[in-house]
Amino acid sequence: MPEIDFLYIFQGIATMVASDPMIAVARIVLIALGIAFVYLGAKGTLEPLIMIPMGFGMASVNAGVLYLSATRIGTIFIDPMASDPAQLMDALQINFLQPIFTFTFANGLIACLIFLGIGAISDIGYMLISPFRSMFIALMAELGTLLTFPIAVAMGLTYKEAAAIAMVGSADAPMVLYASLLLAKDLFVPITIVAYLYLSLAYAGYPYMIRLLIPKELRGIKMDVRQVPNVTRAEKMTFAVITSTLLCLLFPVAAPLFMSFFLGVIIRESGVTQFTEFLSGTVLYGATFFLGLLLGVLTEASTLLNPKVILLLILGITALLISGVGGIIGGYIVYWASGRTYNPVIGIAGVSCLPTTAKVAQKEARDANKFAIILPWAMGASISGVITSAIIAAIYVTVLR
Amino acid sequence: MNRIIKEKRAYWIGGTLTGFLGVALVRLLAPELAGVPGNIALAAGYALVIAGLTIIACGTRRKPADLS
Numbered sequence: 001m002p003e004i005d006f007l008y009i010f011q012g013i014a015t016m017v018a019s020d021p022m023i024a025v026a027r028i029v030l031i032a033l034g035i036a037f038v039y040l041g042a043k044g045t046l047e048p049l050i051m052i053p054m055g056f057g058m059a060s061v062n063a064g065v066l067y068l069s070a071t072r073i074g075t076i077f078i079d080p081m082a083s084d085p086a087q088l089m090d091a092l093q094i095n096f097l098q099p100i101f102t103f104t105f106a107n108g109l110i111a112c113l114i115f116l117g118i119g120a121i122s123d124i125g126y127m128l129i130s131p132f133r134s135m136f137i138a139l140m141a142e143l144g145t146l147l148t149f150p151i152a153v154a155m156g157l158t159y160k161e162a163a164a165i166a167m168v169g170s171a172d173a174p175m176v177l178y179a180s181l182l183l184a185k186d187l188f189v190p191i192t193i194v195a196y197l198y199l200s201l202a203y204a205g206y207p208y209m210i211r212l213l214i215p216k217e218l219r220g221i222k223m224d225v226r227q228v229p230n231v232t233r234a235e236k237m238t239f240a241v242i243t244s245t246l247l248c249l250l251f252p253v254a255a256p257l258f259m260s261f262f263l264g265v266i267i268r269e270s271g272v273t274q275f276t277e278f279l280s281g282t283v284l285y286g287a288t289f290f291l292g293l294l295l296g297v298l299t300e301a302s303t304l305l306n307p308k309v310i311l312l313l314i315l316g317i318t319a320l321l322i323s324g325v326g327g328i329i330g331g332y333i334v335y336w337a338s339g340r341t342y343n344p345v346i347g348i349a350g351v352s353c354l355p356t357t358a359k360v361a362q363k364e365a366r367d368a369n370k371f372a373i374i375l376p377w378a379m380g381a382s383i384s385g386v387i388t389s390a391i392i393a394a395i396y397v398t399v400l401r
Numbered sequence: 402m403n404r405i406i407k408e409k410r411a412y413w414i415g416g417t418l419t420g421f422l423g424v425a426l427v428r429l430l431a432p433e434l435a436g437v438p439g440n441i442a443l444a445a446g447y448a449l450v451i452a453g454l455t456i457i458a459c460g461t462r463r464k465p466a467d468l469s
Contacts (some may be wrong), residue, residue, distance in 0.1 A: 137457075243454055250424055
């Protein structure tokens with residue numbers, strides 16, 4: 001009977017023993033972190049839709065390392081750097097998630113699919129309640145996206161990398177993915193992971209920011225629900241078509257995102273319920289599931305040992321914090337300009353992240369005054385936030401690419 | 402409904418034309434002009450697009466009487 005080398009059978013452990021100690025430690029940490037994400041996602045502390053598949057992918061990919069040849073260590077999940085056609089054909093036949101990565105991730109399709117779904121759940125009529133105020137708040141909530149760029153450059157990142165990480169301030173993870181794929185492909189994995197991680201934390205952290213910056217009597221300001229106009233479907237569809245056309249003409253580089261979002265809006269308003277259910281259910285949640293899973297699988301130890309990751313962690317949270325503060329400042333400005341009738345909590349909803357921030361705003365207002373209804377205005381600011389985020393991303397990509 | 406459409410037509414047509422005028426400034430005129438005039442055309446174009454969309458949005462507003 002031949003001698004059995006148990007380390008050869010259990011290659012996940014053998015590769016850990018054979019690799020650089022730093023890599024081995026990082027793999028163990030990432031496996032533990034992945035399991036923690038699954039636990040925190042299932043518990044509801046972090047966003048479960050992303051964190052459960054992402055955490056599971058993270059733990060699996062760092063455990064499933066094997067000998068691809070006598071001298072080469074790797075996984076059979078994905079090869080994000082395969083670009084040469086022959087190498088890519090090999091990767092497509094070996095790595096089981098490679099087709100999804102190559103045909104939906106590397107070309108930004110997954111961001112567009114998510115935008116289609118977001119469009120299908122967005123009632124653009126909310127934005128039309130007070131479009132100027134909504135857009136103003138959304139622009140103010142891009143403060144982090146704008147201010148983090150020079151900070152990142154000062155900290156040593158290139159212009160493209162700085163713009164990609166600054167996009168975290170838009171609080172729109174598909175947009176961050178899209179922009180980082182176009183601007184800083186080598187860093188798109190850590191940047192997108194930072195974005196999703198922080199967005200999950202923002203859901204828990206923004207309520208504290210609101211309570212810190214806005215006194216209770218202002219949080220409880222009641223809005224006049226009779227102001228909400230009854231916008232017809234035809235008006236919403238026409239507005240969506242014109243806006244999409246204008247934005248595509250101005251920013252062709254982000255045209256796929258604009259088209260996807262407004263197509264979702266139009267399908268919702270067209271009343272074709274089969275398509276609406278398909279986009280807001282299967283497409284949105286299918287894309288979100290694979291986005292989370294692929295991001296987890298892309299989180300190999302070697303990727304996160306890049307020294308720039310620490311910088312990205314600092315800059316990502318900076319961007320989100322500044323954007324949150326910017327949104328609240330916007331809310332305050334509208335509050336003063338409206339003769340103190342506007343609830344400044346709506347400002348936080350300008351930080352996009354549809355519909356999470358709008359729900360956070362409504363919950364905080366209701367906690368302060370159980371009769372305060374601000375959700376329609378908050379949804380309007382949030383939808384405007386999606387549009388302003390796409391505009392800022394387009395400006396960065398157009399100027400820097 | 403027809404009455405509302407007639408009343409609001411000016412907003413929709415005016416807003417759309419203003420928006421497309423802005424696009425023309427940004428995409429057609431600004432690239433032809435160098436230096437400060439180009440930047441002014443660019444800024445004016447973006448402002449016109451935003452103004453156009455705002456005008457259209459204002460066209461969706463209703464008086465309570467319109468809803469009855």
